[in-house]
Amino acid sequence: MSKKDKLPEWAPQNGGEGFACRVMEGVEGGHDGIAFYAGTKSSPVSANYERPSLSVDDYVDGTLRGDIAMLGRTITLVESNSHAHMELAQEVLGRLLPGTGNSMRIGITGVPGGGKSTFIEALGRHIIKQGHKVAVLAVDPSSSITGGSILGDKTRMEQLSRDINCFIRPSPTGGTLGGVTRKSRETILVCEAAGYDVILIETVGVGQSEITVRSMVDFFLLLMVAGAGDELQGIKRGITELADALLINKADGDNKTFAKVARNEYERALQYIQPATKGRQTHAYTCSAVTGEGIDKIWSVIEDFRKKTTESGVFESRRRSQTWDWVHAMLNEHLRTLFLKNPGVVDVLPEIEKAVTNGTMPPTAAVNKLISMFEGKK
Ligand SMILES: Nc1nc2c(ncn2[C@@H]2O[C@H](COP(=O)(O)OP(=O)(O)OP(=O)(O)O)[C@@H](O)[C@H]2O)c(=O)[nH]1
Numbered sequence: 001m002s003k004k005d006k007l008p009e010w011a012p013q014n015g016g017e018g019f020a021c022r023v024m025e026g027v028e029g030g031h032d033g034i035a036f037y038a039g040t041k042s043s044p045v046s047a048n049y050e051r052p053s054l055s056v057d058d059y060v061d062g063t064l065r066g067d068i069a070m071l072g073r074t075i076t077l078v079e080s081n082s083h084a085h086m087e088l089a090q091e092v093l094g095r096l097l098p099g100t101g102n103s104m105r106i107g108i109t110g111v112p113g114g115g116k117s118t119f120i121e122a123l124g125r126h127i128i129k130q131g132h133k134v135a136v137l138a139v140d141p142s143s144s145i146t147g148g149s150i151l152g153d154k155t156r157m158e159q160l161s162r163d164i165n166c167f168i169r170p171s172p173t174g175g176t177l178g179g180v181t182r183k184s185r186e187t188i189l190v191c192e193a194a195g196y197d198v199i200l201i202e203t204v205g206v207g208q209s210e211i212t213v214r215s216m217v218d219f220f221l222l223l224m225v226a227g228a229g230d231e232l233q234g235i236k237r238g239i240t241e242l243a244d245a246l247l248i249n250k251a252d253g254d255n256k257t258f259a260k261v262a263r264n265e266y267e268r269a270l271q272y273i274q275p276a277t278k279g280r281q282t283h284a285y286t287c288s289a290v291t292g293e294g295i296d297k298i299w300s301v302i303e304d305f306r307k308k309t310t311e312s313g314v315f316e317s318r319r320r321s322q323t324w325d326w327v328h329a330m331l332n333e334h335l336r337t338l339f340l341k342n343p344g345v346v347d348v349l350p351e352i353e354k355a356v357t358n359g360t361m362p363p364t365a366a367v368n369k370l371i372s373m374f375e376g377k378k
């Protein structure tokens, strides 16, 4: 059976009628991500079916209307690596910009299997009950090979993914972390323009991606489990310093007592750690994503955080500096690419690498030589 005949498991198997699944596939398929299988009754699925290309107005109006399918298409447009799409995407983003920013951006990290997805399901449902619209995104640079992990998580977010007020998007396939970062940041903006006022971003608890997610959210939550060896060794101090709250999950059944003990230990340790947000002491809490105990408490902590940081001006100033840092990060990446593609640099790079690694050229001399090649000097 060809790929075009076989619909993904989650795609509507009835030609798109009542297409309500809000877990959107990544850039696979057409550039808009909504490929062959997204037909409707009046426009049935066909191997030859081609979606008409959309104008800037179509993308902007559809997104602002909160149309789920159009939201998915706009995100896929901003995720595209093609030059033509990038120009169109920037025009669309420029038009959407006035409708962005009005949300609480929350990052969630933690050890693999710690319960992040289950927690997002529980928190998301709690928040929606309070009248919010929730977008769930994932940042996982490693999934550029496997194609995104959050789809596999659908079982953990089963009820949430069916909720009309929730939109779930897997990690973009972006190659480099820089690529994933740009796409995720722009996706946040698109979701905000579509009326989602709480953005939950799950990231894997290893490596560089925490720092990246910290740089795009207002509130950063570190989810942990008790009993995973020495409580204070379990997680790197650096990550603890990025967090606005530590949450010990799986505080249920026999584990409840351990979770409380762990919470107290972390609480003591936090006294000695520089808070992630100016003027806010970081605290530790417990919850169970399965029973729901403690979910309301952590949401009230987040709401209080927003209120207080808005009053003090920290909320706004962090957003402003995040945006400017983003410009710098993109510039860095751009310049680096330009540099490494420069023919003069490409010519001498292997011999310079050899000279540095075998100890015949000092690193500073190597850099000076490379820069002069880049500048066209010999
Ligand atoms: N008892 C208990 N089990 C939980 C709780 N939260 C999650 N789990 C279980 O822990 C396992 C992992 O949960 P996930 O939500 O997939 O964890 P994750 O952190 O998203 O995992 P990765 O995305 O793979 O890093 C699942 O079997 C969950 O059912 C909880 O509060 N209590």
Ligand SMILES: [Mg+2]
Residues within 6 Å of the ligand: 116, 117, 118, 153, 202
């Ligand atoms: Mg997960």
